[in-house]
Amino acid sequence: MTTPSSPVRFSDWPTRDGRRIGVATLDAEASLNALTLSMIEALDQQLTAWQHDDSVVAVWLEGAGDRAFCAGGDIVALYRALQGDAQTARDYVVRYFSAEYALDYRLHTYPKPLLAWGDGIVMGGGMGLLAGARHRLVTERTRLAMPEISIGLYPDVGASWFLNRMPPGIGAYLALTGAQLNARDALDLGLADQLVPAQRREALIGALCRADYGPGSDALLNERAIHAALAEVADRNLAPPAQLWPWRDHIQRLTSAADAGQACAAILADPEQNDWLDANRRRLAEGCPLTAQLAWGMLQRHRHTSLAQALRDELSLSLRCCLEGDLAEGVRALLIDKDKRPQWSHAKVAAVPPAQIEAMLQSVWQGDDHPLAALGREKG
Template sequence: MTESEILFEERPTRDGGCLGIATLNAPGSLNALSLAMITALHAKLDAWAEDVSVHAVWLQGMGDKAFCAGGDVVALYRAMTTSPGDEGEAARAYFGAEYRLDHFLHHYPKPLVVWGDGVAMGGGLGLLVAADHRIVTDTSRLAMPEISIGLYPDVGASWFFQRMPRGVGLYLGVTGAQLNARDALELGLADRVIASEARQDVLKALENADYRHPQQAVREVLRGFENRALAPEAEVMPRLDHLQVLSDAADITQVVRRILDDPREDAWLAANRARLAAGCPATAHLVWRMLCRHRHGSLAETFRDELMLSVQCCRHTELAEGIRALLIDKDRTPQWAYTDVANVPASYIDGFFMPLWDAETHPLADL
């Protein structure tokens, strides 16, 4: 990581304290998270948590296109393809650090505001969902699009998908459907909608806030800028009945078949069908399996299971092939191990869930 890939600033507040501001500064990759960025962010947020002069923390992305488009999967691809045998260690280091950061943010002891402007997908959505004050704007686009690269919705998705209406998380996971600000509010992924161009005004108001009661101070500032009229028309809830019908089946093969055979003429549904049809068949099985495994699980249990599964994904062929087709060669013609969801053997999926550590030696055992 170069020093400029993540920026830290402490802006003084009127009472002599300060507001900690962290900026993901890799706009060329839509602020994708590298391991070094994750490590630096965690260290600084930890220091701010202990610093009594820091009243609140603000996390944002550089530019107006994206808060964060996800993890730096290109770096993972290099590890998988140039260091055979070492890909598991690279994956353990990267995903272990990412999930530890996400878990930390879910339990952050000070007001934490995430400005989810523009693209917030994959690992970026994981950061947004974890905050106290989750802001989306009129330009926000959210998704867990891992079906397109042969991974699966991670960063706690098997936990936060469970908190949506029945069947919705499953549908989002297998289609990579894109959501807007209204969807984010209605599905519990965000708390407020504020105009994209109001960013600096919000920050100035936070600098001038009365921090005798920090959470209340931040809440009052954000409430003053909230404008839900800016949110586009929802995509999910107007279609809730239909999505629940599509997702209502005994196994993932039937769910996928119902989605792909859906004749409804609807641009949003059609885009989701196309993404699923082109996506990794194994991923659909991983989504189903993880949602079954974590129906009643804790957030920490989800992150521990995700670390195991993510390392296994790096040891299998699908993730490297998906990244190659989408981001390296950009031919968009991945050669998946199986042609469709119905042909993926249960034994193949079982291999992704082979334990790598016991309870005592798990890298995230202390969460």
């Protein structure tokens, strides 16, 4: 089912009782399965087809190869679009992020069991895919992050919502520092449901195909079958040592602040000597000051909102980051010229004018004019 313009492989695994498990493989191994617009649109279309196919009892989502599930969105394509005329650039940005966030929402609300095999690198847009799955599976070699501080965007793909579902201050720390997490951290923070060792992937597939899904399309029976299959192979005891949890009280003290400037200053002044904390401090010190302010503002705004509301706000802010913010410069420095010396628009987090932050957080659209206005209004 793969086409040259849509590097996603669709297949299925037959189950013992004559049904099927739909399989979607992001097939762009060379780019660590970076999520292109054509991939997003193809995946959304196939998920719709599987949703209405009674022979499909569940969906499995994975990335090609053993290096990454998905390392993020196709920000190189975004950069190239931004080099064109203003209207063409705007149209591409809106189309890309609208499709991506609608896909993320579809995953979160998908009516059939959806398993995401989060092996290897899971970052940015990949986190959006993993977060939406009903069964978020990680392995001993999983590495997760929302690293937008390094490119001048901000944690999107629903992160304004799911980072808020962690213990107080932890999501803010991840957003400000782009901290990399391992499988144990993901389990501790509620970003993953099960750890399945990478070498047990085939055993899990076999267990899923042998499972008894019962008659008809009973969702509860399907879930019971999948839980039983996972119980055969999952083993949290094989997770690597926690990086974050031993420091949770310390991190919460650092981020217990009135604003982003105070929180960033506390993190940068932290005297604790630890390789993981050191790497996080360096990433923040070198990162985009505007990103830090926007990330903090979005987390404050969406402490108690719905996922749909967060995604609508994220679409507006992502457009502003592309057209008014530092994203193009961040991508240039990291992935185009690769000089790793971005010229951010502000020297320090505290130097970003409050009026600019407020303006960027204002929605570009109102009411039903919003491209994602329909999210959360589905019937039944």
